[in-house]
Amino acid sequence: MSSDALWQLGPETLVALAAVVVYVAGAFAAPRAAWSWVGLAGLGAAALCLASTTPQAAEPLRIDALALWLRWFALASGALLILTSWRPAADADGAELLGSLLLIIAGMMLVAAAGDLVLLFLGLELISIPTYIVLFVGRRTSEGREAAVKYFYLSILASAILLFGLSFLYGAAGTTSIEGIHQRLLDGGGSLGGFAGLALVFIFAGLSYKIAAVPFHFYAPDVYQGTTNDGAALLSVAPKAAGFLALVRLVAVAAEGVSSDAWRIALALAVLTMTTGNLLALWQDNLRRLLAYSSIAHAGYMLIGLAVYLGGNTLAGAAFDGVAALLFYLLIYALATVGTFAALNYLGETGQPVDHVDQLAGLAWSEEPRSRATAWLIAAFMFSLTGIPPLAGFWGKLALFAGALGVRGTEPAMRSWFVGLAVLGIVNAAIAAAYYLRVVGAMFFRMPMGKPRTGGSRSVPFAAAVICALLVVAIGLIPTPWYEAADRATPAAAAREAPEMIADAR
Amino acid sequence: MENELALLNNYLVVGAMLFGIGVIGFVSRRNMIIIFLAAEMMLQGVSLSLVAWARYHNDFGGQMFVVFIITVAACEAALALALILMLFRASGSLDIALWQHLREANQPAYVDEEIPELEVKSPTWPRLVPAGRQPELDRSDTEHRPSV
Numbered sequence: 001m002s003s004d005a006l007w008q009l010g011p012e013t014l015v016a017l018a019a020v021v022v023y024v025a026g027a028f029a030a031p032r033a034a035w036s037w038v039g040l041a042g043l044g045a046a047a048l049c050l051a052s053t054t055p056q057a058a059e060p061l062r063i064d065a066l067a068l069w070l071r072w073f074a075l076a077s078g079a080l081l082i083l084t085s086w087r088p089a090a091d092a093d094g095a096e097l098l099g100s101l102l103l104i105i106a107g108m109m110l111v112a113a114a115g116d117l118v119l120l121f122l123g124l125e126l127i128s129i130p131t132y133i134v135l136f137v138g139r140r141t142s143e144g145r146e147a148a149v150k151y152f153y154l155s156i157l158a159s160a161i162l163l164f165g166l167s168f169l170y171g172a173a174g175t176t177s178i179e180g181i182h183q184r185l186l187d188g189g190g191s192l193g194g195f196a197g198l199a200l201v202f203i204f205a206g207l208s209y210k211i212a213a214v215p216f217h218f219y220a221p222d223v224y225q226g227t228t229n230d231g232a233a234l235l236s237v238a239p240k241a242a243g244f245l246a247l248v249r250l251v252a253v254a255a256e257g258v259s260s261d262a263w264r265i266a267l268a269l270a271v272l273t274m275t276t277g278n279l280l281a282l283w284q285d286n287l288r289r290l291l292a293y294s295s296i297a298h299a300g301y302m303l304i305g306l307a308v309y310l311g312g313n314t315l316a317g318a319a320f321d322g323v324a325a326l327l328f329y330l331l332i333y334a335l336a337t338v339g340t341f342a343a344l345n346y347l348g349e350t351g352q353p354v355d356h357v358d359q360l361a362g363l364a365w366s367e368e369p370r371s372r373a374t375a376w377l378i379a380a381f382m383f384s385l386t387g388i389p390p391l392a393g394f395w396g397k398l399a400l401f402a403g404a405l406g407v408r409g410t411e412p413a414m415r416s417w418f419v420g421l422a423v424l425g426i427v428n429a430a431i432a433a434a435y436y437l438r439v440v441g442a443m444f445f446r447m448p449m450g451k452p453r454t455g456g457s458r459s460v461p462f463a464a465a466v467i468c469a470l471l472v473v474a475i476g477l478i479p480t481p482w483y484e485a486a487d488r489a490t491p492a493a494a495a496r497e498a499p500e501m502i503a504d505a506r
Numbered sequence: 507m508e509n510e511l512a513l514l515n516n517y518l519v520v521g522a523m524l525f526g527i528g529v530i531g532f533v534s535r536r537n538m539i540i541i542f543l544a545a546e547m548m549l550q551g552v553s554l555s556l557v558a559w560a561r562y563h564n565d566f567g568g569q570m571f572v573v574f575i576i577t578v579a580a581c582e583a584a585l586a587l588a589l590i591l592m593l594f595r596a597s598g599s600l601d602i603a604l605w606q607h608l609r610e611a612n613q614p615a616y617v618d619e620e621i622p623e624l625e626v627k628s629p630t631w632p633r634l635v636p637a638g639r640q641p642e643l644d645r646s647d648t649e650h651r652p653s654v
Contacts, residue, residue: 118571125578132585136592145593146605152589153541153602156582157532160548163575164525167556167568171518174563176571222608285611 005058011046011071012109015078018042019102026095035098039082042102046109047075062115062179069327069489070112070245077237077334078105083464084342085230093137097230100130100137104238111242117166117176120246124162124210127242128155131235135223138231147226154209154219162206168199169254182253200254203247204265210243211299212292214273221280224292229353232288233341236295237334240302244330247306248323252491255310266307267417271424274300278431285357287344290435291337294385297432298333301400302326304425308403309491311418312410320406321493325399327486332396332475336381339468343374343381345461357439362448370462375443377469382436384472387429392475399483401425510562517558524551536618538593538600542586549579 006013019042022035050071055063081101087094107126114120132155136148170176172195173184185196208216224232255262277297284290305326347363348354364375384393404422409415475482487493524547531544553572560568590600597604603618 118567118574121571122574122578125581129578129581129585132589136589142596143608145596146608149538149589149593149602149605150608152586153532153545156542156545156586157529157548160525160528160545160552163549163552164555166571167521167552167559170556170568170571171559171562174559174565176567221610226608283610 004056005061008053008056008058008061008063009110009113010053011050011075012106012113014046014049015042015102015106015109018045019099019106022095022102023099026099033086035095036082036086039098039102040079043075043079043082043105047072050075059177060116060119061113063113064494065489066245066248066323066491066494067112069486070241071109073241073327073331073334074105074108074112074238077241077338078102078108080335080338080342080464080468081105081230081234081237083467084233084338084345084461086458086460086464096137097134100133101234103130104134104234108238108242111245114249115178117170117178117181120178120249121163121166124242124246125159127238128159131155131239134231134234135227138228139226143226144228147223147231150219150226151223154216158206158209158216160206161202161209165199165202165204165206165254168195168202169250172196172199178249178253185253196254200251200262200265203250203254204269207243207247207250208269210239211247211302212240212296213269213299213303214276214296217273217276217296217299220296221284221289221292224288224295225286227288229288229341229345229348232291233338236291236337236341240295240299241330241334244302244306244326248309248326248491251306251310263307263310263312263414266303266310267421270300270303270307270421272300273297273303274425274428276300278428278435281432281435284435286355287357287360287439288355290357290439291340294432294435295337297428298329298385300428301397301425302329302333304400304404304421305329307421308400308407308418311407311414320399320403321487321490322403323490323492324483324487325396325403327489328399328483329396331482331486332384332392332472335468335471335475336384336393339465339472340378340381340385342461342464342468343378346374346458346465347371348458357442360439361442361446363443365448374462374465377465378443379440380469380472382440384476386433386436390473390476392472392479395476395479395483397425397429514558514562517561518555521551521553521555521558524548524554526551536602538590538602541602542583542590546579546583549575 018039021042022038026035050068055068057063078101082098085097085101104127107123107130110123110126111120112123114123132148132152135151136144138144139147169181172192173181175181175184185193205216208214209219212220220235224235227235251262251266274297277293277295277300281290281293281297284293305322305324308320308322308325311322344354347360354360360375360378363378364372366372366375380391384391387393387397401422404418404425407415407418409418528544528546528548528551531547532541535541535544553575556568556572556575560566560572593605594600603616606615609615
């Protein structure tokens, strides 16, 4: 690794440094709020560093517009996650949890910047390993332990499957550089090109675990239910963002080796994932379990974007690019989900988190003004997740479904497959409305059960929920700049800007 | 070249077999430590095929990758042992099937087939049948025998 590459990794280094400071100093003093400030300062320094360095090519890294988008996303979502898990009182494990959170953010940024299979794998592990600690330390009950052990074992299984795929990708091309593999497979890949197909299947399987796609979703409901609201917020953002970025990077490369059937896998996974997630969510009473199935369903919607990207060859004048819609949707989903968990965190008390839909009953008629406001915030997030027009979720779904309708396809049946995909997506959005509206209905149209919740002392998670809600409304009212920012980050935009480089490469 | 390809083929087959044995062990065992070792075996299969590919392509990238895989596996082993220890203290057993309180509401717990206890009967030792004439004992010998 050249020194240029080390300078380019400055933001990641700063975040990891903040994590080390928090880990070491946290052994001597335990005021969690203070460490949260240190963490936020680390993220701020990383943001300054990220804004001031000019991206340039440095061998093991690949810092293009997509990488920059995801690094900014990681910093912003990291700041929101720190605010969500803010505790006022001294907390014995505060420093460990915060340090692990910072390392996970550094891992997301590393995945974004990786241009090499080794670095990509290390970035994904830098997300997974601190997650085990967050799950175990975050909630020291029998349920917390069970969630940690379930996540841990299935995660190492998924890592091994992903690595097996990466080994075949390496074998097909003879280099670990992703760009090098791409060139090699574009040239035909020689007699070993067929291994790329095998790699494609294993990579899809391994990364499906990270994004919680069917059939690798079984851990999600149990782990979300067993962990804290902070832990669930973390799980629904960090592995998903990194997993989708790795999918966009790797699958498009591996797909060069096999004729053009990669979109079939993505399409089948999308249909299975969103249908399974939405149908099973209908039965849930536990809020985190419900949101886990909702996160599975949203992974399915985002896979539509991936299928559109892999299908390629869109109609002339089609407005929505697959990857742009995916990134746009990821942002909107992350805001609504983190906001919901922050609001639930505000309502809960130490040792007594809000677990069930019933506990929210009558929240909108609570005596305390901030609890009433929380009901409105949660309602906004639920409407956004459903996709009701004035809020951001509508534009996200519009971009994804319109993208699927815009695929012309290289073979006759392909267009009808994608039209069917869009129709199924819309049907799914209608099914999802049932369980999101049930939560809203409980808050507004049911009598409060027992003592109403007042989470007075937790004002920072409340502020995080307000920020998320403002952004959800803002993106809903003015979606264009946000979509355009995502659109500039796509591989298609990179190809538009440097057509001669692509032509040279071919 | 033929030789190289045959060599690669052999190593890839062994790597895939290690990976497959690991998967089978992972899904069929109930002891937490054994499950972790099965996952490690999958990683060894991956490492073997990476090294074989590196040899075939005459490229060091694969070997470098293996070094990083081993390092990450060591980190995971440290965490795994800590986690297993805590779970063992909580439940007093290494059986993973004890950890199934988190599941769909109203679903019965999964009960695996009980492994029958090995029956431990009191052993019956073979006995020598008395045969022949009983030897005569020397009285003085028994009297002066030192007590053991």
